[in-house]
Amino acid sequence: MKFFLPVLIATLFGASAQPLSAQQVDFAKEVYPVLESNCFKCHGEKKAKAKLKLHTFADVLKGGKSGKVIEPGKSAESLIIKRLSLHKDDEDIMPPKGGPLEKEQIEAISRWIDQGAKWADGVGSSFAQEKPGAAASSGRQGGIAWFGTLKSALVEAARTGRPILLISAAPHCHNISGLW
Numbered sequence: 001m002k003f004f005l006p007v008l009i010a011t012l013f014g015a016s017a018q019p020l021s022a023q024q025v026d027f028a029k030e031v032y033p034v035l036e037s038n039c040f041k042c043h044g045e046k047k048a049k050a051k052l053k054l055h056t057f058a059d060v061l062k063g064g065k066s067g068k069v070i071e072p073g074k075s076a077e078s079l080i081i082k083r084l085s086l087h088k089d090d091e092d093i094m095p096p097k098g099g100p101l102e103k104e105q106i107e108a109i110s111r112w113i114d115q116g117a118k119w120a121d122g123v124g125s126s127f128a129q130e131k132p133g134a135a136a137s138s139g140r141q142g143g144i145a146w147f148g149t150l151k152s153a154l155v156e157a158a159r160t161g162r163p164i165l166l167i168s169a170a171p172h173c174h175n176i177s178g179l180w
Contacts, residue, residue, distance in 0.1 A: 027123065028155070123159065
């Protein structure tokens, strides 16, 4: 019995647990919020230090003055991981203010890149889901946002926790107008 219990526990818990590197990254919950709170002030929609913007997928793929920042599938070769992983006293560490990112945050970004750096639909600081070769599905002026799809509007409402007033261009067809 002494031998059986540890084997049973190891089988139940060890066999079902995936190593951290194999766990699928939830971009909207694990990666985007880290970028938004730590990177967008300098590399966002309104400001592009070193000609780098990180708020849309197209801009992330485009890179900046130092070149490409991510190599989808290859986090070890991605400049963003190299900069995030520098020693806290290195002058090139990112972000330069507010201290280095937590190890778990860097690991999430690294796994996201290794898993192909997929940008989740409906996630973006400007409400625009720009992808290479595609037009923006929505725009924003002041406090008004135009969403290309109901799904992108609902994802943004869930992500920000702010209510969104939806007004359909054809309410008699879609019946989706209302406060969500």
